[in-house]
Amino acid sequence: MSGTPHTVSDVMTRTVAAVGRDAPFKDVVTLMEEWKVSALPVLEGDGRVIGVVSEADLLPKEEFRDSDPDRFTQRQRLDDLAKAGAVTAGELMSAPAVTVHPTATLAQAARVMAQRRVKRLPVVNDESLLEGVVSRSDLLKVFLRGDEELAAEVRHEVVDRLFPLSADHIQVEVAEGVVTLTGWVDDNGLAGVAERLARTVEGVIDVRCHLTPMSLRDDPR
Structure with missing residues (x-):
């Protein structure tokens, strides 16, 4: 790794686990566990990224499993309540996906992560097709x-x-x-x-x- 500035393509992971819109809830959880990741891109067609499903999207299923939220909670957390009843990746995902281009600098990627409070970003080309994933740990590789x-x-x-x-x-x-x-x-x-x-x-x-x-x-x- 030489030369400055480095770009996302220099550090991103190119072999990526992803799911389709119709992937069942349990398959999403299983894939996250197998790949040891906290989020998965959701793809459509020939690999176009349409959203991301994360651990945060899955948690409402457990949080509201045995509770009956009051009207105030229902009004304040409509999205979470909808995800509590979701059964597919398409229903669970956050969309549109927060993504980054492979030519973005590491500083630009870090800024997006901080501003959007995400740990991983799908890396997409000009056609929104998935090329990889960059994580916080990837951005820290320059310090090695x-x-x-x-x-x-x-x-x-x-x-x-x-x-x-x-x-x-x-x-x-x-x-x-x-x-x-x-x-x-x-x-x-x-x-x-x-x-x-x-x-x-x-x-x-x-x-x-x-x-x-x-x-x-x-x-x-």
């Missing part, structure tokens, strides 16, 4: 990148580009994902830019910038 790989990318993408005249005077060290920049630069105004750009390298956990302008190198004070 090695320190040497991160150092090389920071050197190439940040130092060499911002400081072509003083790159030889800059050291890039990475330990446990934390980048440290030290050395002399010809334009101190770019030191802050270097720190910000280094933070955008996926897999970097933190940046410590200790770059000093060349003008101070021989300053006797």
Whole structure:
């Protein structure tokens, strides 16, 4: 995994469990258990994603199994009560599905997950056909990148580009994902830019910038 930014297609799971609209409730639960997933895409036709059924969609069946909700609860939770009586994936699913395109960046996918409060996103192409699934754990894979790989990318993408005249005077060290920049630069105004750009390298956990302008190198004070 090299280069920045990475996209969803770099980390997504391509072998995906899914169900059709008419899949029975019990089959949905069984498939989730077999695949150890918390949600399943619901497909129609040649693989078009029309919804997602999650554990949250299944729980009302148990929650309201032996209860008789009052009128206030009925008004407030119409959707959950409907799902409590659902028997197929089509009746259970949340639709339209919250999806992401394979070319989306990991930051964009993470933003969608946070905003929509979901743990997994079906990955679809321009025709809404399923290509994979990306989960929270998939997005965290960038933090498994090695320190040497991160150092090389920071050197190439940040130092060499911002400081072509003083790159030889800059050291890039990475330990446990934390980048440290030290050395002399010809334009101190770019030191802050270097720190910000280094933070955008996926897999970097933190940046410590200790770059000093060349003008101070021989300053006797």
